[in-house]
Amino acid sequence: MVESFQFMSHFFSTLALIVGIFLIANSVSISVAERRKEIGTLRALGTKRIGILIMFVSEAFAMGTVGSLIGALMGRVVASFMVDAVTRAMSQQTMQKIEASQLKFTAANVMSAVVVGSIASIIAALVPALKATKVAPIEAMKKKDTGEEDNKKGIRRFSGLIGLGLVALSAAGSFLITDSDHKLIQIISQIFAILGAALLGPSLVLLAVRTLRPLIVRNEKVMHRLAVDNILRNPKRTSTNVTTLMVGLTLVIIIACVNVSFKGTLMHFFGRILHADLIISTSGRMQSHESQPLDESIKGEIEKNPGVLGAYELREVKMNYGPVGNQDKLLMKYYGEPPMPDVKGEPRYPIFDSVDRDSEDAGRDLFHSQEPTILVSENFVVHYHKKTGDSMDLMTPKGLKQFRIVGVVNEYANPNGTLFLARTTYRKFFDDRLVSGFAVKLKTGRDPVEVRKQLDKTLSKQFKLTIMLNSDIRNQVSAIIDNSFSYTRSIEVAALLVALLGLMNTLLISVMERTRELGLSRAVGMTKSQIAKMILLEAAGQGTLGAIISMGLGTFLGLLWVTQNLAHSLGWVVDFYVPWNALFNVLVLGLIVTLAAAWYPARRAANLAIVEALNE
Template identity: 30%
Template structure:
């Protein structure tokens, strides 16, 4: 019986309304695909991070890491002496660039400096059983030996004993491939883009003398791991992390969690827009088929049959749409994986190299479950109404609904409830104490959801209020008539406006977040890099992603010999800046150490939040006391104020610094600390420099100066010379990569919203078929009808957009200023210009016009005979 109901009714209804079925299918598919693609990308990121941990940690029981610039090699000796430690294997990790990559790739390569004799006891390098190093003696005797991955060598048409040119601390050097590893272990985690050299050669070539980046420990199985871990933590202090594999994974996952939470929420909202299409279609289908339901009931159909009839139809449609959505989701995820990894690596300094999208049965089930649950949820209320239909409906004469509908009480109630939710969202987000009481960051995504729920609930009510007030104005007849048509069925108008409100709200919010985020960071980047008459000198690579090869400070002398270097009083012409990640109290922060450029430079690199730039500069370079400047995120994290003291565990032991000022800094979401390079060198013993700035004579422009000195520096030292603004451009590129997914999400959500709008308008036309036929018979031309329907859609669209702006901009303001700032750690300022408003308004008109054209054409082409006979 149920199969017959499906075969003779459900399936046929779907096929009888092909366009509506297609719209619902497309809306649900796109919603599911977005949700799933974000899920797949998030899973792939976590898997990649896990694989990274797994392959790098291998068989090690515990791993010791510290600052991004490494830690002193004496730690190895200290650790080795502890009871229960069977083996301690040190490692150096470094980025390097090929002078010329035959594949055209410009990305960095990961170089591992390993203890060749011991490392294989931890990490896996060989799968095929072939010799990694055919001639071990030749390899060890020559400092230019490297081991490459088989895939990397094959891709470039290289073979054993071939040489490659690499940019090292000593300039470009030739390295010979004297060994090959399989694509397993670390090689697999870095997608084959990895090479290995002897640890001493790596330390020499990459300027890491006396340092290690990590030590992997293999413990005696009889000793509890936790006790050794506790012992090591006590021995090494808070500058070091001592973690097992799981803890390393958790640390990595914590880094990306906020970004994943936000993107997951956006995906869910996009799906919600698609879900509304099902709700609308189900409602229409049931209200259109009252007579059929009455007839079936008269013939003896029970409640279960009626439920089966509609459930079969919509659950089937949802499941088919979900299947297609899953396929589409995999496509989307594959398309954006590389960009997402690049953005994440540059911003969070992760090593996500291999983002392999794996679609599992679990993903399929999640996609299908989402489709099933959403269609079931959409069915509940309409089905309840359907079950109330009496068989008498079947024998009643057909009546046409020409009547005015009252504004449903529920709609008003929903509206008020929406406002309450919006107020609560604002209050909750603003009140930091309440947020912390509710477990801090965990509740932040909730405010995104409550805010949107508030918009969805309050939006339709405001739209109706707006339209009824608009109708009071002395408007031309056709516009007035269009308004009256919209107002005569408030429920229909409200449900139509929800699609647009939700889709458009998402666009406004994501745009506001993106614009605010970008503007804040770019404004900051421009402010700190706007030093006039200056250029930056670095090795090849991205400074903002810390993917440059550090330079030795001795290069300063050579740079001072360059022509037109500005020699002025109270200003140093060539200054080094060292940028390194540091671990403080187990968390990772960014440290920037500066040479004193002198007061004449106006300390342009400092962007103060409190106080004067010059005062902060003087504090920082105060020779009488070790002082630091701290970003506001870091100050609030440690509950410190300028003038307080702050303890840092340095390689030279714990040191106390006076906090000389509060600065705006976006280099790390956790926080950034500024100190002088002299102080840094004193405690970190690191003579390297990430970049040099050269102040040149004002007689020459920056670009001309680059043309003057750039080619020489490039040829002799293999250095890059750029304007300071290049860093800002890099930051912008990284931001674009990071925001690519949310950008795509918002446009797809708007597209789904447009589909929903189109669906609603089409349904509206169908419901008004007889009314429109009547008005045509009285004398309305096709053109007038077309204009009337288009006027209705644009009026509703524009009203929806105005309401979306009114509700969403304050919500966006609260989110950007409070929620987002807490989620990401950066204090982001709300930016939304008149130009953004104008662009989005134009998009809104285009969307509502596009959604209105098809229904308007359909209405204008209606056949009068059929329309007047339409029941």
């Protein structure tokens, strides 16, 4: 479980770092835009292009180093909350108080963060810094244009094709991942996906704007039409603004896809296998291999209750599997045979969620076969390349014994794999008569709450047991899953902050580039409020586009990572669930974040002095 948390944190941290690079690039871009005249002056005085490049890269390196140092210290604070979330989830799962004695925070951790942050800053600064070197002295001294787009359609189309290719390569890489050993492919796939989304975003934005323009221009309100025309008039500026927001929102949707898919898969799984009305153990833990074993004679006491149809034993133990020196820890479960149902047509073996044959047939073969048989989990099949009908050897107290696989089932208790034996088979080969708990099936129409009270009263005289209702177990599972992913909320907030700050930067650049245009608008009669409204409407349109594109792109990338990267890396087969609530929230959040980011640029644009703006 700890390894799963570690992988998830590394996965999301990698995505957050890639998104952060875009924020750094935007910050350097705004610096280049603000210092355009300064760059021209330096070039006129003899500064070479390489000098301009070194100046901006050095500034980015210095800011990245300081920012990384501050980030490392802030990360220490955030880490305490994340560790608390993980230990709380593990405590709920094991019903034991688990605490982290101390957080590992060394000088090496700080140094690695500073090195990674500094390198990321240099990489992010290269493109805008190279752009600064191309500013000719004469051009820098001229008045800024009104923001008309230069002829770069070919470059945009080429960038879009590269982005599409990177996304396709990411998808192909995801399908190449068959187990947790392909870590390099996982990292490259993640990087390609985010970079591809960023490069493909502008083309998608322009396509969406041109598609929606005929619907919007019918609006008789002048401000709305002006906003749309401004969005279309400079595709480069529009695509930059939208892409900045889109990358952050895409990360939020990917996280939502992971959360919803894991929870949906596990809740569906437990909904299918949790058919017992009551579970009795010493502590009520979900993982009964960590419970105090019980004597099998308790089953007779349970079945004396008139409301009980039958009870069957549960037992979980850890065991090693694989060649000596390279063994994995597997979980072995053995069950007593469930009682015959008292309703015609009701399944007897619903505890097995078979994926390759009928669960009832698999259950009968497990409990009634004349030879030693075993069921295996689907992730065991993926790891060890086994299938139904194959034989496998297990080391038992009586030596190496061969078991025939009679079915493959869904199971999420252990990332390496889970094995299932009938209790009679387990006792025969492992000489173990203890049980971890009992699953109790009630007669039709009996009230589980009332029967639990009766059993608690009867059994508490001799044993200290915990009796849980089926609904209690489902609620416990749901709470464990929620706590397991609670730490991702901080990553979502960080992604939204990155989107907000990055968008504010690009909008400020937009206002600076349009200083003369905005001055002309004021000179011909537009009021300050109309200027601000126009900027806000442009931002709202761009934010809506960014959110819509993020919904599609984030869902697609989430599908790849849930069904391919994460599933194989964590050892589980995870079904994909569309996070409908998150998609709606992203649409609303995209608009809110955009308007929040546009407030200051809009105010600055409205307060431009007409004379000074015309002289730009």
